[in-house]
Amino acid sequence: MRTAAACTPGKRKTLFLDGPREPADDPAQNSCALIFRIPINRINWTTSSFLIGTFVLTLTAVPLYLWHFGIDWFHVAVFAVLLAATGFSVTLGYHRLFSHMTFRAKLPVRLFTLIFGAAAFENSVLMWASDHRRHHKHVDHDEDPYDISKGFFHAHIGWLLFKLWPQPPFDNVADLKKDPLVMWQHRHIHSLAVLVGFGLPTLTGFLWDGWLGALGGFLIGGVAKVVVLQHGTFLINSACHTIGRRPYSTRCSARDSFFMALFTFGEGYHNYHHEFQHDYRNGVKPWQWDPTKWLIWILSKLGLTSGLRRVPQEIIYSAQARLRGSRKG
Ligand SMILES: [Zn+2]
Ligand SMILES: [Zn+2]
Numbered sequence: 651m652r653t654a655a656a657c658t659p660g661k662r663k664t665l666f667l668d669g670p671r672e673p674a675d676d677p678a679q680n681s682c683a684l685i686f687r688i689p690i691n692r693i694n695w696t697t698s699s700f701l702i703g704t705f706v707l708t709l710t711a712v713p714l715y716l717w718h719f720g721i722d723w724f725h726v727a728v729f730a731v732l733l734a735a736t737g738f739s740v741t742l743g744y745h746r747l748f749s750h751m752t753f754r755a756k757l758p759v760r761l762f763t764l765i766f767g768a769a770a771f772e773n774s775v776l777m778w779a780s781d782h783r784r785h786h787k788h789v790d791h792d793e794d795p796y797d798i799s800k801g802f803f804h805a806h807i808g809w810l811l812f813k814l815w816p817q818p819p820f821d822n823v824a825d826l827k828k829d830p831l832v833m834w835q836h837r838h839i840h841s842l843a844v845l846v847g848f849g850l851p852t853l854t855g856f857l858w859d860g861w862l863g864a865l866g867g868f869l870i871g872g873v874a875k876v877v878v879l880q881h882g883t884f885l886i887n888s889a890c891h892t893i894g895r896r897p898y899s900t901r902c903s904a905r906d907s908f909f910m911a912l913f914t915f916g917e918g919y920h921n922y923h924h925e926f927q928h929d930y931r932n933g934v935k936p937w938q939w940d941p942t943k944w945l946i947w948i949l950s951k952l953g954l955t956s957g958l959r960r961v962p963q964e965i966i967y968s969a970q971a972r973l974r975g976s977r978k979g
Pocket of ligand 1: 745749750782923
C-alpha cells in the first residue's frame with residue numbers, strides 16, 4: 651500500500667520509488683546511517699512525513715481535542731461513515747474489483763470506490779493494483795513489494811518509508827490503463843485524496859459546529875480515520891502473513907485469521923485469498939466474517955454488480971483434504 655503519488659503510467663515517477671542506489675556522499679549522513687543503521691539515502695521523505703505526521707497527530711492532537719471539547723457524537727458518526735465508505739472502497743473496489751476482477755460492477759460502484767478509495771491515501775488504483783498483483787505473483791520473494799521474509803516491519807510500513815530497490819516495473823496493469831475512469835482517478839489522485847479524505851470531514855464539521863466543528867472533523871473524520879484505515883490495510887501485509895492458520899495451502903506465508911478479518915472488512919482470510927485469488931469471497935464459509943463479500947452479493951441483488959466468481963466447492967474441499975493428508979503423513 652502506498653500514499654498518494656504523482657505518476658505517469660509506464661514511467662512510474664512516484665514519490666516512493668528511487669533512482670539508482672547511491673551511497674550517501676555527506677559524511678554526516680554516513681555516520682548517522684552507521685549509528686542508527688538507517689539508509690538515509692533511501693528514505694521516502696514525503697510518504698514518511700505523511701505516515702508519521704498523521705500517526706503522531708492521532709496520538710496527540712486527537713485525544714487533546716477530545717479532552718478539551720468532549721466527545722461530539724456527530725464527529726463519531728462522521729468517522730464511522732467515512733471509515734466504512736473508504737474501507738469498503740479499498741477492499742471491494744481497489745482489491746477485489748480492480749486488482750483481481752472477481753466480479754463486474756456498474757458505473758455508480760466503480761465511481762464511488764474510485765472517489766472514496768482515494769481518501770485512504772493509498773495511491774491511485776492503478777498503482778495499488780500494480781503492487782498488489784506483483785505481491786500475489788511473487789509472494790515471499792524479492793520482487794514482492796511487501797515481502798514478509800524481509801521482516802514484519804518491512805511488510806507493514808517499511809516498504810513505504812524507504813524506497814524500493816530495484817524499482818518495480820509498471821507492466822502488469824495494461825487492462826486498467828484502458829479504463830478511462832481509472833485513468834481519470836490516477837490523474838487527479840492528489841486532489842481527490844485531499845478533498846475527500848480531509849476536505850469532506852472538515853466541511854461537514856464546519857457546517858455542524860463552525861470552526862471548532864471543522865477542527866474536530868479534520869482531526870477525527872480526517873486524520874484519525876486515515877491512520878486507522880491505513881494500519882488496517884498494512885496489517886494484511888504484515889500480520890496476515892505471520893499470524894493465523896493455513897487451511898488451504900502452505901505454499902506461501904499467507905494465513906487465515908478471524909481476528910484480523912474483524913478489523914479489515916473481511917480481508918483477514920488471507921490464506922484462502924492467496925490460494926483462490928479470483929474468488930470474490932475471502933471468508934469463503936457462510937459463517938466467516940466477510941462484510942465485503944456480503945456487500946458485493948447485496949449489490950448484485952440490486953443489479954449493481956454481476957458475474958461474481960466462486961471457486962467450486964469440490965476444489966476447495968480437495969485443497970483442504972490434500973493438506974490434511976499431507977499433515978497426517
Ligand atoms: Zn489480493
Ligand atoms: Zn498477501
